[in-house]
Amino acid sequence: MGKATGFLEFDRLLPQKEAVENRKQNYQEFVQTYSDEQLNNQAARCMNCGIPFCHSGCPLGNVIPEFNDAVYDGKWEEAYNILSSTNNFPEFTGRICPAPCESACVLGINKNPVAIEEIEKHIIEIAYKKGYVQPNKSNIKTGKKVAVVGAGPAGLAAAAQLNKAGHDVVVYERDDKVGGLLRYGIPDFKLDKSVIDRRVEVMQESGIEFRTNAEVGKNVPASELDQYDAVVLSGGSTIPRNLNIPGRELKGVHYAMEFLKQQNKRVGNSPIDTEEILATGRNVLVIGGGDTGSDCVGTSNRHGAKSVTQFELMPQPPQSRSAAMPWPTYPMLLKTTTSHEEGCQRHWSISTKEFLGDDKGNLRAAVIVDLEWETDALGRPTKFKEVEGSEREIPCELVNLAMGFLHPQFEGLIQQLGIAVDERGNVKASENSYQTTASKYFTAGDMRRGQSLVVWAISEGRECARKVDEFLMGSTVLESKEAVY
Ligand code: FAD
Numbered sequence: 455m456g457k458a459t460g461f462l463e464f465d466r467l468l469p470q471k472e473a474v475e476n477r478k479q480n481y482q483e484f485v486q487t488y489s490d491e492q493l494n495n496q497a498a499r500c501m502n503c504g505i506p507f508c509h510s511g512c513p514l515g516n517v518i519p520e521f522n523d524a525v526y527d528g529k530w531e532e533a534y535n536i537l538s539s540t541n542n543f544p545e546f547t548g549r550i551c552p553a554p555c556e557s558a559c560v561l562g563i564n565k566n567p568v569a570i571e572e573i574e575k576h577i578i579e580i581a582y583k584k585g586y587v588q589p590n591k592s593n594i595k596t597g598k599k600v601a602v603v604g605a606g607p608a609g610l611a612a613a614a615q616l617n618k619a620g621h622d623v624v625v626y627e628r629d630d631k632v633g634g635l636l637r638y639g640i641p642d643f644k645l646d647k648s649v650i651d652r653r654v655e656v657m658q659e660s661g662i663e664f665r666t667n668a669e670v671g672k673n674v675p676a677s678e679l680d681q682y683d684a685v686v687l688s689g690g691s692t693i694p695r696n697l698n699i700p701g702r703e704l705k706g707v708h709y710a711m712e713f714l715k716q717q718n719k720r721v722g723n724s725p726i727d728t729e730e731i732l733a734t735g736r737n738v739l740v741i742g743g744g745d746t747g748s749d750c751v752g753t754s755n756r757h758g759a760k761s762v763t764q765f766e767l768m769p770q771p772p773q774s775r776s777a778a779m780p781w782p783t784y785p786m787l788l789k790t791t792t793s794h795e796e797g798c799q800r801h802w803s804i805s806t807k808e809f810l811g812d813d814k815g816n817l818r819a820a821v822i823v824d825l826e827w828e829t830d831a832l833g834r835p836t837k838f839k840e841v842e843g844s845e846r847e848i849p850c851e852l853v854n855l856a857m858g859f860l861h862p863q864f865e866g867l868i869q870q871l872g873i874a875v876d877e878r879g880n881v882k883a884s885e886n887s888y889q890t891t892a893s894k895y896f897t898a899g900d901m902r903r904g905q906s907l908v909v910w911a912i913s914e915g916r917e918c919a920r921k922v923d924e925f926l927m928g929s930t931v932l933e934s935k936e937a938v939y
Contacts, residue, residue: 688898710742752792765822817853
């Protein structure tokens with residue numbers, strides 16, 4: 455243990471952020487770095503618990519007390535080796551993970567949890583600077599060929615692991631650039647795209663081949679996959695939930711991903727082949743209170759929106775722990791993201807009933823109504839009814855629908871392969887084998903699990919790779935999540 459009294463001496467500290475007015479002027483990341491002393495103090499707060507709940511709180515099983523220890527001692531290479539033994543891409547999770555490890559941190563019972571996510575980000579950034587992140591060229595070559603379809607975090611993690619196991623890996627991606635939602639969903643101000651490019655370069659140097667603008671089931675026939683010994687399907691959960699109300703067809707009502715993808719392409723100088731969607735000078739309404747909605751808020755403010763309002767159907771979550779919301783359900787508490795700090799009116803328990811347009815078919819307002827929720831004995835919302843007389847119009851010229859995703863796209867790949875989907879519409883595969891209903895086809899990430907988190911996508915990609923390796927070789931050389939460094 456680094457410093458036995460660290461948690462008593464130092465409070466949790468997060469790095470400074472660029473002032474709101476400055477950061478709204480551009481799309482760059484705005485979270486600054488710790489000084490050496492601050493980083494050392496934050497790592498010293500780890501109590502090295504007998505049973506470190508942070509391990510199991512992390513879907514990757516990150517070995518957190520050990521890397522905190524190494525950071526406290528200034529052993530950077532060791533810290534990097536520990537962290538990268540369970541996480542292929544700490545530079546992604548260190549920036550955008552909701553950090554379930556911190557929710558599970560025992561220090562969080564009486565004080566603020568250890569700043570694990572920031573420590574993780576510092577370890578990997580230092581590792582890149584010091585040259586510890588090197589291509590992972592396997593000494594063994596199995597002679598087996600594996601295709602990965604979809605280059606989001608799940609596909610990238612599976613590719614990295616399968617390459618490490620000695621297989622020849624080809625990744626197909628339908629977009630012009632690799633990264634999935636890291637590239638074209640999550641805005642640059644949360645994750646600068648050079649961070650993805652830097653990692654993809656290392657993967658290419660490790661021997662992984664990437665084929666972009668290659669949609670399997672469309673411009674690449676699914677039959678091309680016949681030549682591979684195994685295939686990982688990691689196409690994500692891409693069909694957005696719609697709001698089928700009168701006026702949905704008006705000009706100005708869009709899915710959030712149409713808006714976000716376009717902005718990410720603009721920043722990345724990629725060609726945009728759809729009608730321009732800008733929030734500039736408009737009253738923007740964001741419907742949906744999750745990460746996607748929050749990214750629409752931050753992007754709208756950077757466009758220079760006249761106003762930004764966000765509606766959520768569910769009631770406002772509690773702002774502090776209570777009997778109904780005790781530790782460790784910390785993430786369920788009211789979450790204010792950095793985008794909300796930049797300006798947004800948030801309203802909960804609101805249903806949108808209709809969109810109204812002008813005589814040219816342009817959106818001009820939304821009709822909304824307040825909801826009253828019934829709760830169960832634990833205070834959890836169960837049923838709602840509309841509040842009589844609360845119906846009203848609010849002016850808006852741009853709506854972003856950010857109400858989640860239903861399932862993967864069926865047309866093309868899934869239909870051509872004839873693989874089964876489960877009752878939720880996700881690709882059917884057992885929890886333990888990741889194998890679909892077609893023998894050599896495996897699946898991981900949002901395509902199997904439904905809409906989730908980057909950390910889960912990486913975890914699924916890694917676990918799926920183990921199963922593919924076992925399928926090809928009879929046993930696997932890849933580490934399991936349970937293996938402790
Ligand atoms: P994806 O990232 O969706 O990648 C799938 C890839 O497959 C895509 O690139 C797609 O083009 C490609 N593809 C699909 N079909 C084919 C085909 N037939 N041929 C070739 N390629 C194909 N999670 C967090 O943890 N933190 C956040 O802050 C966060 N913010 C988010 C913000 C937004 C706007 C959204 C939409 C999601 C966010 N998430 C966040 C969730 C997270 O991004 C996803 O859970 C994660 O990216 C899923 O990874 P994946 O690899 O399974 O799929």
